Amino acid sequence: MACILITGANRGIGLAMTRAAVRHGDSVIATVRDAQKATALMLLAEEIGGITIRELDVVDENSVAAFAAATTEAPDLLILNAGVFNVRGGIEDPGHSVEAWRDSLMTNVAGPFLVTRALLPNIERSEGRKIAIVSSIMGSSERAPGNAYPYRSSKAAAVNLARNLAAELKPRGIAVGAYHPGWVRTDMGGDSADISPEESAEGLLSRFDALSMRTTGVFEDYRGDAIPF
Numbered sequence: 602m603a604c605i606l607i608t609g610a611n612r613g614i615g616l617a618m619t620r621a622a623v624r625h626g627d628s629v630i631a632t633v634r635d636a637q638k639a640t641a642l643m644l645l646a647e648e649i650g651g652i653t654i655r656e657l658d659v660v661d662e663n664s665v666a667a668f669a670a671a672t673t674e675a676p677d678l679l680i681l682n683a684g685v686f687n688v689r690g691g692i693e694d695p696g697h698s699v700e701a702w703r704d705s706l707m708t709n710v711a712g713p714f715l716v717t718r719a720l721l722p723n724i725e726r727s728e729g730r731k732i733a734i735v736s737s738i739m740g741s742s743e744r745a746p747g748n749a750y751p752y753r754s755s756k757a758a759a760v761n762l763a764r765n766l767a768a769e770l771k772p773r774g775i776a777v778g779a780y781h782p783g784w785v786r787t788d789m790g791g792d793s794a795d796i797s798p799e800e801s802a803e804g805l806l807s808r809f810d811a812l813s814m815r816t817t818g819v820f821e822d823y824r825g826d827a828i829p830f
């Protein structure tokens with residue numbers, strides 16, 4: 602039985618990974634921005650147990666520090682899933698504001714960095730010693746078609762963050778990977794997306810199982826297909 606920590610666990614892929622992990626027999630520290638609003642997660646925790654709900658806003662330094670101080674567990678796997686996708690248009694889309702850039706880069710890049718740094722002593726104490734950053738195929742520079750600039754740039758930077766962490770943490774025996782969850786039917790992915798959150802969650806968890814010191818630095822999707830950087 603592993604201990605898994607998941608950010609953004611109140612809805613979408615984070616909630617589906619929480620459900621799947623507990624069904625597999627693992628325990629989950631499920632983090633949410635606002636526990637009062639995490640109704641579906643609270644119901645799940647009551648229904649099946651194995652879930653500890655804790656508040657964490659990944660871009661708020663005080664929240665990260667308080668969360669790290671309250672977290673005495675040693676998670677085998679840290680899943681950095683929380684993310685935002687706020688504007689989708691081409692270069693002239695007025696939505697590409699400074700605010701949109703700040704929000705995307707802070708949440709999708711700085712957030713995973715801040716949480717990783719704060720939780721590093723806990724991860725080092727664990728057996729599993731793995732970190733998974735949920736990026737996106739939209740962060741592939743080789744497959745860049747234009748549009749959704751803040752999101753694409755932030756997800757490319759998230760892959761770069763995973764690669765740098767993989768290199769720096771290798772001597773410390775911690776494996777790090779970046780993942781594309783598929784196009785998933787969530788608030789972010791929309792109703793016409795390809796796959797359910799459940800299918801994505803099962804696929805991602807099996808890829809995280811496969812992550813090792815041999816494969817550290819990987820960028821792949823929920824089926825294990827490599828994504829070009």
Ligand SMILES: NC(=O)c1ccc[n+]([C@@H]2O[C@H](COP(=O)([O-])OP(=O)(O)OC[C@H]3O[C@@H](n4cnc5c(N)ncnc54)[C@H](OP(=O)(O)O)[C@@H]3O)[C@@H](O)[C@H]2O)c1
Pocket residue numbers: 608609610611612613614615633634635657658659660682683684685686708712735736737738781782783784785786787788789790791794
């Ligand atoms: N859906 C897709 O097709 C797709 C495709 C590629 C990659 N992804 C990536 O997969 C991950 C999950 O996506 P999803 O589809 O499940 O999205 P979602 O349904 O929009 O859920 C996003 C989650 O991130 C949390 N979050 C956002 N900002 C946060 C912050 N500052 N601190 C803590 N939590 C924060 C949200 O919490 P609140 O409820 O408090 O807002 C929510 O739990 C994201 O990183 C996304 O970029 C998704």
